[in-house]
Amino acid sequence: MRVISGAWKGKKLIAPEGEAVRPTSDRARQALFDMLWHAPWGGREVVDGAAVLDAFAGTGALGLEALSRGAVRATFIEKDRAALAALRANIANCRAQAQVIAGDATKPPRPIAPATLIFLDPPYGAGLLAPALAALDQAGWIAPGALLCTELGLRDERPETRFTPLDDRTHGKARLLILQA
Structure with missing residues (x-):
């Protein structure tokens, strides 16, 4: 698994052994960023200059x-x-400046500032997307107009939320659902 494009293109990313983590495939990540840059609701400015929450x-x-x-x-x-x-190893390998919160996305702390681009990739089939969206919204993580890029399993139901659905696509075993605040 590698960074696909940009300043760190080709940088290797490591994943822990076992089943605890299911990294988004390179193919699905490429498809997601293509959507962000080229969809009618997207554009390079969606990513360029964004405040990101992963x-x-x-x-x-x-x-x-x-x-x-x-x-x-x-x-x-x-x-x-x-x-x-x-x-933490991947952040160090990329020499990225980033904040890491060791915690539960369904019980987040308050942010310093809200995010404009949010990625949510909870474990498939666990029903965590809707509670996480609600908790992040309540805590102040979601800026007005923010894009929320979620990854679901193929059998997972679309969550009921206040956010506007913009796109819903399948890529391999992943379902990419894009919402807007």
Whole structure:
């Protein structure tokens, strides 16, 4: 697994052993960033200059990809110890400036500032997307107009939220659902 594009193109990212983390495939990440840059609701300015939140961060691949492509800051929320170790190693390997919160995305602390680009990739089938969206919204993480890029399993139901759905696509075993605040 590598950073696909931008300043850190080709940088290797590590993932912990075992089943605790399911990194977003390179193909799905490329498809997601293509959507962000080229969809009618997107554009390069969606990523360039963005304040990013990568919740259920795992390896941090999504947030690091955004930083590599021009995002100005990123915060990562992850609770699994092995994933946190891999995440911190990946941030160090990219020499990224980022904040890591060792915690639960369904019980987040208050942010310093809200995020304009948010990635949520909870474990498939666990029903965590809707509670995480509500908790992040309540805590102040979601800026007005922010894009929320979520990854679901193919069998996962679309969550009922206040956010406007913009796109819903399948890529391999992943379903990418894009919402707007």
